[in-house]
Amino acid sequence: MNVKVSIIMGIYNCEKTLNESIDSILNQTYDNWELIMCDDGSTDNTYQIALEYSRKDKRIQVIKNGKNMGLAKTLNNCLEISTGEYIMRHDGDDIMVRDRIEKQIKFMNTHDCDACGAGAYVFDEKGVWGIRQPPMLPDKRCMIVSAPFIHPTVIMKKESLLRVGGYSDTKLTRQRLEDYDLWIKFFEHNFILKNIQEPLIYYREDRNAYSRRKKKFRLAETSARLDACKRLNIPYSQRIFALKPLVAMVIPNSIMRYYHTKRAKI
Template sequence: MITRISVLMGIYNCADTLPEALDSLYAQTYQGFKIILCDDASTDDTYKVAKNYADKYDNIVLIRNEKNLKLAATLNHCLEYVDTEYIARMDGDDISLPTRFEKEIEFLDNNPDFALVSCPMIHFDKTGDWGIGKAIEKPNKNHFKTAVPFAHAACMIRTDVMLAVGGYTVSNLLQRGQDYYLWYKIYKAGYKGFNLNEPLYKMRDDRDAIARRKFKNRFKGAVIRYRVLKGLNASSPLYYATLGAMKAFVPRILMERIRKKRMGINKNV
């Protein structure tokens, strides 16, 4: 089978979950892919686990950062080894459902006007599946006001588009928002994306994590949101940026309720 997809995986201290993540790729109904694994100077056995898989499968490219560079720079390192038509993302602690690649590549093949495709995600933790997110089918610039328009780890992007926008932007400000800023760059360049209505990806997710975000991360997020909305000429950028920053002062239990409402989380998955 022709290799048409490069799967970018920045891996860091995920030795316990990496086998399940990689096994989910080898269980895909579409097998025309290679995996580019970049270990971001892990301090556990992540590299050893990755090396065992690389020795077993000839479609794995394994590289390593000499020091911890964080996700954006690590993914850019992976990009140096891409030579395929499409790029897919995957995290080392998540699971791709079996038909993910088949359905995403079919969409991009049949819809040349779209630069990327993603989908809703199933959220799970050690107790099992606990929620399903929602996704807007055809996000526009106004959807950047209150949410990230695409699930990053579940996406597939045309390689020429990723290269045209310069890959990921490396900045201390974007350590948690590199995906949001990537979507901004893609839309700013005149491209657009699509969300399938079927969850094809499972994200390992502590259900209380959003309520524990620190104020400095909220502040950074507000700065990024302001810049993005201003760059897209969306209305009221300062208002929506300030609204995001104010979430740092919202009680934890209320934040969880807001999250469930915004994402359409269903507790009884």
């Protein structure tokens, strides 16, 4: 079934990586897609690069926010003009495996689910340094300690995403937690979520990034996890695990860096 998929991207100051990211879409084995990029007030050449691609391929649309509005609003702007049956996420610094779209479309068409994610090769300027693989059948309990998906690997039924109101834009979700809040809403609606058990993107992340996370983001992450516990009726006996980000604040960076790389090691 050759259904159309809308790939939505919020782009911001990613001129150094955007070409490679878009090229990985153009080189896909599946071609019934549209790419909608919304520039969120970039101060480099990101918007111009995206615009040049749109002039060469009619499947590519580029829109622009009048000012920096954050990822949630930016993705909702893309969603508003999308025409595909499925919505797929991608970021301006990540790279798709060549048959990613084909495999996820086939999975969505043959499995009962509202959203499907996948694993990811984790890489930086030195090359691939790990693999992340979320569970095949995530449930709400995973929200206590992590997340059911790697956000840029996800494909969703458009009708399901619209049913929960798209991405929520709040003070908390603006702390890089717009995806986490979306997963909470999916579980609140008893959606079926699954993950293909293989990497389908190259996910760009500095192997030292976790140890450099600022205190305010760890506090926001803790608040989000406690919010998930409340909204999803997680038993009180399990809620202590939601405090993991607070524990990370007092662990030496060298130990956090080791744990972070060990967890994703090939």
